[in-house]
Amino acid sequence: MSLGEKINEVRAHFEKDAATLPIEQLKNRYVGRDGALRELFGLLKAVPPAEKGAAGQALNALKGELERRVEELAKTKVRASSAAAVDLSLPGRAPELGRRHPIYKTWDEIGRVFMKLGFDVVTGPEIETEENNFEALNIPLDHPARDGFDTFYIEPPYLVRSHTSPVQIRTMRQRRPPIRVIAPGKVFRPDKPDAGHSPMFHQIEGLIVGPGITFAHLKGVLDLFAKSMWGETTTIRFRPSFFPFTEPSAEVDVSCFICGAKGCPVCKGSGWVEILGSGMVHPKVLSGCGIDAEANTGFAFGMGVERITMLKYGIPDIRRFYENHFAFLRQF
Amino acid sequence: MKVPMSWLKEYVDPPALPQDLAKLLVMAGVGVESVEGDVLDLEITANRADLLSMLGVARETGVNLRRPVKVPDLTLAESAQDVAQAISVVVEAKELCPRYTARVVTGVKVGPSPTWMVQRLDAAGIRSVNNVVDITNYVLLESGQPLHAFDASRLRGRTLVVRRAGPEEKILAIDGKEYRLTKDTLVIADDERPVAIAGVMGGKDSEITNATVDVVIESAQFDPVSVRRTGRRLALSSDSSYRFERGVDFDTVDWASRRAVSLILQWAGGTVWRGVLDVSAPRPARPVAKVRPARIAQVLGLSVPAPRVREILVGLGAQVAGSDAELEVTAPVGRRDLKIEVDYIEEVARIEGYDKIPCDTGFGLRVAVDTAEDLVRESVRATLSGLGAYECLTWSFAEAATPNRVSYWTDGPPLPLRDPQGAVDRTLRESLAPRLLEVLQTNESYREALRPVYEIAHLYRREGKGYGEKNVMAIAAPGDPLGVKGLVQTVLDTLSIPLDLQPATLGFLEHGSAAEIRIGGAPAGYLGQAGPALSGLRVPASVAEIDFDAIVRAAKLTHPYKDFNRQPPVDRDLAVVLADAVTWKQVETAVRTAAPPWLEAVRFLNEYKGKGIEPGQKSWAFSMVFREADRTLTGPEVDASVQTILKALERDLKARLR
Numbered sequence: 001m002s003l004g005e006k007i008n009e010v011r012a013h014f015e016k017d018a019a020t021l022p023i024e025q026l027k028n029r030y031v032g033r034d035g036a037l038r039e040l041f042g043l044l045k046a047v048p049p050a051e052k053g054a055a056g057q058a059l060n061a062l063k064g065e066l067e068r069r070v071e072e073l074a075k076t077k078v079r080a081s082s083a084a085a086v087d088l089s090l091p092g093r094a095p096e097l098g099r100r101h102p103i104y105k106t107w108d109e110i111g112r113v114f115m116k117l118g119f120d121v122v123t124g125p126e127i128e129t130e131e132n133n134f135e136a137l138n139i140p141l142d143h144p145a146r147d148g149f150d151t152f153y154i155e156p157p158y159l160v161r162s163h164t165s166p167v168q169i170r171t172m173r174q175r176r177p178p179i180r181v182i183a184p185g186k187v188f189r190p191d192k193p194d195a196g197h198s199p200m201f202h203q204i205e206g207l208i209v210g211p212g213i214t215f216a217h218l219k220g221v222l223d224l225f226a227k228s229m230w231g232e233t234t235t236i237r238f239r240p241s242f243f244p245f246t247e248p249s250a251e252v253d254v255s256c257f258i259c260g261a262k263g264c265p266v267c268k269g270s271g272w273v274e275i276l277g278s279g280m281v282h283p284k285v286l287s288g289c290g291i292d293a294e295a296n297t298g299f300a301f302g303m304g305v306e307r308i309t310m311l312k313y314g315i316p317d318i319r320r321f322y323e324n325h326f327a328f329l330r331q332f
Numbered sequence: 333m334k335v336p337m338s339w340l341k342e343y344v345d346p347p348a349l350p351q352d353l354a355k356l357l358v359m360a361g362v363g364v365e366s367v368e369g370d371v372l373d374l375e376i377t378a379n380r381a382d383l384l385s386m387l388g389v390a391r392e393t394g395v396n397l398r399r400p401v402k403v404p405d406l407t408l409a410e411s412a413q414d415v416a417q418a419i420s421v422v423v424e425a426k427e428l429c430p431r432y433t434a435r436v437v438t439g440v441k442v443g444p445s446p447t448w449m450v451q452r453l454d455a456a457g458i459r460s461v462n463n464v465v466d467i468t469n470y471v472l473l474e475s476g477q478p479l480h481a482f483d484a485s486r487l488r489g490r491t492l493v494v495r496r497a498g499p500e501e502k503i504l505a506i507d508g509k510e511y512r513l514t515k516d517t518l519v520i521a522d523d524e525r526p527v528a529i530a531g532v533m534g535g536k537d538s539e540i541t542n543a544t545v546d547v548v549i550e551s552a553q554f555d556p557v558s559v560r561r562t563g564r565r566l567a568l569s570s571d572s573s574y575r576f577e578r579g580v581d582f583d584t585v586d587w588a589s590r591r592a593v594s595l596i597l598q599w600a601g602g603t604v605w606r607g608v609l610d611v612s613a614p615r616p617a618r619p620v621a622k623v624r625p626a627r628i629a630q631v632l633g634l635s636v637p638a639p640r641v642r643e644i645l646v647g648l649g650a651q652v653a654g655s656d657a658e659l660e661v662t663a664p665v666g667r668r669d670l671k672i673e674v675d676y677i678e679e680v681a682r683i684e685g686y687d688k689i690p691c692d693t694g695f696g697l698r699v700a701v702d703t704a705e706d707l708v709r710e711s712v713r714a715t716l717s718g719l720g721a722y723e724c725l726t727w728s729f730a731e732a733a734t735p736n737r738v739s740y741w742t743d744g745p746p747l748p749l750r751d752p753q754g755a756v757d758r759t760l761r762e763s764l765a766p767r768l769l770e771v772l773q774t775n776e777s778y779r780e781a782l783r784p785v786y787e788i789a790h791l792y793r794r795e796g797k798g799y800g801e802k803n804v805m806a807i808a809a810p811g812d813p814l815g816v817k818g819l820v821q822t823v824l825d826t827l828s829i830p831l832d833l834q835p836a837t838l839g840f841l842e843h844g845s846a847a848e849i850r851i852g853g854a855p856a857g858y859l860g861q862a863g864p865a866l867s868g869l870r871v872p873a874s875v876a877e878i879d880f881d882a883i884v885r886a887a888k889l890t891h892p893y894k895d896f897n898r899q900p901p902v903d904r905d906l907a908v909v910l911a912d913a914v915t916w917k918q919v920e921t922a923v924r925t926a927a928p929p930w931l932e933a934v935r936f937l938n939e940y941k942g943k944g945i946e947p948g949q950k951s952w953a954f955s956m957v958f959r960e961a962d963r964t965l966t967g968p969e970v971d972a973s974v975q976t977i978l979k980a981l982e983r984d985l986k987a988r989l990r
């Protein structure tokens with residue numbers, strides 16, 4: 001057999017073996033140290049000098065070809081392994097993670113947005129006085145404005161706060177303007193638990209006080225908040241309302257983030273979801289805290305953490321939050 | 333407050349469709365509960381007593397649409413007889429009744445009301461009774477001023493007295509129920525007995541019946557707080573009391589009285605006696621506020637030109653004088669909520685429209701700094717999440733009677749919570765542990781695989797003469813306390829806080845499986861296995877509670893780096909048999925005392941009891957790591973150390989190599 005014939009034979013065998021052999025074996029058999037190429041190059045010595053040049057070229061061409069093919073095949077062929085095959089449809093091994101409670105997840109999420117806007121996080125006690133919970137907030141005793149604020153008392157004047165607004169009072173009595181804080185916390189109302197009510201829930205209150213603060217800034221802050229929470233296309237709407245401790249007061253709606261304001265059961269077809277109460281801090285509240293209400297203005301806002309969490313995840317019943325079923329917690 | 337559009341049209345030209353009126357009112361701050369047919373059900377906030385009337389809603393509609401409001405014309409054709417000859421009025425409790433008026437109409441014919449009136453009242457949610465009663469209700473809804481009509485012939489004597497009730501007095505009210513009165517109840521009385529609970533409800537036996545011929549029309553102003561307290565005490569609320577609580581206007585008192593009389597003359601006939609019995613405190617001056625358009629811009633961030641401000645305020649019924657720089661605004665009739673400048677700023681914003689105010693983000697840059705508490709809480713939660721614990725949120729309440737008290741944080745009695753009815757159904761919790769164990773129990777009953785749970789929240793207690801609360805981290809987990817200890821240890825370790833446990837006896841924990849946790853040498857909590865009184869679980873469970881503020885104070889969120897040893901370690905394991913009473917702490921101390929300084933670590937591996945080990949004894953295996961900083965240790969020198977260690981264990985702890 002001439003060297004040319006041998007070259008053709010090796011090429012033919014290579015293609016056959018390429019289909020069946022693992023890549024390591026294929027490599028050894030053809031391009032390895034004791035492979036077929038080496039053997040062919042060994043035969044070159046016996047080739048008559050006149051044909052040596054052409055034979056050498058043909059061999060080199062074969063070498064280049066086989067090496068390229070081996071490299072190609074290495075990318076596609078499965079490497080031979082001494083280990084037994086693993087059924088990768090079996091579950092992976094990892095310690096099971098713990099979970100965070102969805103209320104605290106929302107609390108954190110809202111907190112992060114406001115921290116980016118320069119709001120410090122402050123807290124206050126849950127056991128409060130009538131003074132901080134009502135009087136200092138311009139909610140006089142025996143006034144119909146208290147109707148919305150039914151409250152658990154320990155014994156007068158001690159109660160558990162019915163909103164986070166007392167933290168506004170504490171903050172304004174401790175800090176001087178400019179003030180920029182949020183106050184998250186637990187609040188209590190003597191409501192019978194049902195799908196929408198709970199005797200304990202959570203609020204986040206915000207407050208800015210300083211010279212030159214306007215209602216337009218209130219709108220600016222809450223617009224940024226809404227866009228940060230629910231996406232850049234979110235818009236907000238302010239409706240006049242009444243809170244004894246702010247004037248002007250507003251209810252704030254955000255464009256429905258469930259349906260994109262097209263109308264759905266969550267927004268009751270209106271395209272708007274009520275999410276916040278807000279307003280300019282009442283001058284009586286400012287001056288009651290020793291702040292010059294002519295030189296300073298400010299705004300406050302408050303929202304329910306449960307409500308926002310229910311909307312976010314589509315949770316239909318507020319009581320789920322306090323049952324702590326693992327089947328519930330595992331989802332967050 | 334139900335407002336039929338057809339009725340509203342009497343006073344103002346509203347939008348054609350009820351939905352459009354609803355939209356307009358909502359954006360002006362008047363809540364609309366529902367729109368059914370041509371009737372809007374309005375939700376009136378506590379500050380807007382004026383909107384508890386058709387005329388008030390008409391004014392609000394008018395100012396928003398810049399349309400005029402028509403108030404009914406009143407001219408009374410009075411008879412020559414002086415009302416003072418018919419009856420007299422004495423106000424004894426002047427502090428609770430700033431104004432009391434009475435008019436007398438004789439010779440009326442009580443009967444059905446005209447159909448249009450019945451329909452309007454029905455649409456507004458009031459059932460027709462008879463023409464005279466209907467007219468008082470009609471005027472109440474029209475003007476917001478409650479009225480009451482007495483059958484003059486059924487009054488005993490000729491004097492109406494406004495006074496506090498006597499201690500034993502009672503009244504049978506129009507609703508057919510008898511009410512006991514107190515000295516805090518303001519009543520209208522005749523010579524013998526109360527005939528009305530002032531501002532709340534009239535008496536049954538002086539009400540207008542079909543036999544009534546002579547009528548006394550009462551129109552008055554009562555103290556809002558007094559009416560509110562009386563209504564609450566008697567659990568009695570009426571359309572009248574609702575309005576008195578929110579305040580009626582001094583001037584509307586007489587207008588409403590004349591309006592009612594003119595309607596009675598028109599629809600029930602009769603003759604009105606000349607004049608009015610009017611016992612009044614001096615007419616209060618209407619509040620005047622200085623309103624600066626420049627201040628409006630300062631508060632709103634929106635400039636509203638002075639002429640437009642004037643237009644809005646006049647449209648609201650205010651009298652406006654003063655200069656463009658400083659308007660002098662006299663409050664409109666009925667708007668008791670308008671007193672100071674900011675009250676008018678809100679009105680301007682409302683009527684101009686909140687949507688005209690821009691969004692301004694130029695409130696200045698400022699860096700917010702995380703509190704240590706927030707950073708530590710975040711670290712703790714991340715650690716516990718990584719360790720597989722579920723964060724819980726449980727009630728801050730405990731049962732009113734708590735049989736199984738966790739008396740670690742307080743010795744005082746539980747703090748009761750009183751609801752507005754005065755009932756005490758719950759207390760504030762004095763520990764987080766019971767609720768967390770309850771979480772495990774709930775999930776056990778749902779056949780969940782139990783896992784550690786935790787919560788960071790407050791507990792409550794008496795502190796000195798007042799009350800205080802404590803922020804606490806609680807962990808509960810199934811099994812013996814070493815599981816909970818491991819979690820606590822890891823949490824503290826990430827915060828560079830050493831775990832310091834001191835054996836303790838706590839009544840709510842299993843005896844011999846409880847320890848106090850100390851931070852910086854001071855007691856800061858406990859851990860241990862829950863006793864049967866505390867845990868209703870079928871499996872053993874353990875709990876820990878730690879003062880979270882103590883953790884925050886002691887926590888180091890960063891610490892200096894220590895270079896590590898690059899020499900290869902030499903490991904040796906030992907298994908020794910020991911008496912049951914010997915503790916790991918004793919073993920570790922003995923090992924460390926006997927070992928050379930290059931003993932790097934001692935780690936407990938496991939315990940074995942059973943075949944080959946006598947009762948009362950245990951076999952403990954542990955491993956030791958030896959490493960010197962600057963050279964490689966040789967096998968023989970490590971083995972020699974191990975022998976020394978073993979000898980020490982044999983000598984000090986009666987250990988035996990296994």
